[in-house]
C-alpha cells in the first residue's frame with residue numbers, strides 16, 4: 001500500500017502559491033533566536049497574515065474566520081510551513097488550537113461568532129490551562145473552583161505548566177462548578193479574557209527553558225483570585241465539562257495529527273559526516289550507519305502516523321487508538337533519537353559553546369527537550385492507558401474516542 005499522498009496538478013499549483021507567499025512573509029530568523037520579544041511580534045504578524053488568507057486554521061469554517069479549505073490544501077499549507085521548521089499556527093497558541101476546536105463543537109452560535117474569528121484569524125492568542133494541584137494526569141481532580149454568582153462565575157485556584165513567554169488574550173480552562181459533586185459531573189469549561197482583575201501570571205523555571213519554538217521559552221503558574229467571569233463565557237453548559245474535555249483531550253492526545261518532520265535525522269547525517277573517528281568520518285563506520293538507519297525509520301514512521309491522523313481528523317474518519325499511538329511513538333522516538341545521536345557523536349557535544357559543540361547548542365537543548373516532551377499532552381504512561389482502553393486490552397468494551405468535529 002502506498003499511503004504517501006501523490007498531488008494533483010491543481011494541488012501542486014496551490015503549493016507554488018503558498019510557497020511563493022511564504023517566501024515573502026516568513027521572518028528570516030534562525031531557529032534558536034526566534035523567541036525574543038521583537039521576533040515574537042514578527043511571527044505573530046505572520047500568524048495574522050496567514051489568518052487573513054484563511055491559512056492559519058485552514059479547515060475551520062469560513063463563517064467563523066477559518067479558511068474552509070479541503071484537507072489536502074491544509075496539508076500543503078502545513079507542509080510548506082514545515083520547510084521553515086514552523087508548525088501551524090507558527091506561534092504558541094495551544095488554547096486556540098484546542099479551545100477553538102472545542103468551542104466549535106460545544107459553543108452556542110453567539111459564542112462561536114464572538115470568539116472564533118479572533119482565534120482563527122490569529123488576532124487572539126489563547127493558552128490552555130488544565131494542570132494544577134492534584135490534577136495532572138487526573139484532570140478531573142482539578143481543585144480550581146468556579147462558583148456561580150448571578151450572571152457571573154467567581155474563579156479561585158491555581159494552574160501550573162501553563163502557556164508561554166509572551167502575551168495572551170484568552171485563558172481556556174476547566175474548573176469545578178460543584179465542589180463536592182460527583183466526579184466528572186461537576187466540571188465546566190470557560191474561555192476567560194486574560195485582562196480580568198484577579199489573574200496573576202508568574203514564570204516557572206523548568207528543564208526546557210529557553211529552547212522551544214516561538215513563544216515557548218518558558219511556562220507559567222497562573223493564579224485566580226476571585227476572578228469574575230461572565231456566564232456568557234461558559235462553554236458547553238454547566239457541569240458538562242467532562243464532555244467538552246473529551247474534544248479537547250482527544251485533539252491534544254494526538255488525534256489532531258501534525259505535519260512535519262523530525263529534523264534530527266538530517267542533523268545526525270551532518271554531524272556524523274563532519275566528525276571523525278579512527279581517521280575517517282563517523283558516517284563511514286558500520287555501527288554509525290546502523291544507528292542512522294534506525295533513526296531514519298523512527299522519524300519516518302512518526303511522520304506518517306501524524307500525517308495519517310491529520311487526514312483522519314480533518315476528513316472525519318472515526319478514530320480509536322490512533323491519536324495516543326502517534327503521540328506515544330513520537331515521544332519515545334524523540335528520546336531514543338537523542339540517545340542514538342549522543343552514542344554516535346559522544347557526550348562532549350553537549351557542552352555548549354565548547355570546541356566539541358558542532359551543533360551551536362542545539363543538541364544540548366534537543367536532549368533536554370526529548371526528556372521534557374514525555375509529559376505534556378498526556379504522559380507516555382497515560383498514552384498507553386488510553387490505547388489499551390481503545391484497543392480493548394483486558395476489557396470487554398472498547399472505549400470510544402472523543403468527538404473532535406472539525
Ligand SMILES: Cc1cc2nc3c(=O)[nH]c(=O)nc-3n(C[C@H](O)[C@H](O)[C@H](O)COP(=O)(O)OP(=O)(O)OC[C@H]3O[C@@H](n4cnc5c(N)ncnc54)[C@H](O)[C@@H]3O)c2cc1C
Nearest residue numbers: 128129130131136137138161162163375376377379381382
Ligand atoms: C513542557 C511542558 C508543557 C506543558 N504545558 C502545559 C500547558 O500548556 N497546559 C497545561 O495545563 N499543562 C501543561 N503541562 C502539564 C502536563 O499536562 C502534565 O505535566 C501532565 O499532564 C502530567 O501531570 P503531572 O505533571 O501532574 O504528573 P502526574 O499526573 O502526577 O504523574 C506523575 C507520574 O505518574 C504517572 N501516572 C499518573 N497516572 C497514571 C496512571 N493512571 N497509570 C500509569 N501511570 C500514571 C505519570 O505518567 C507520571 O510519570 C505541561 C508540562 C510540560 C512538562
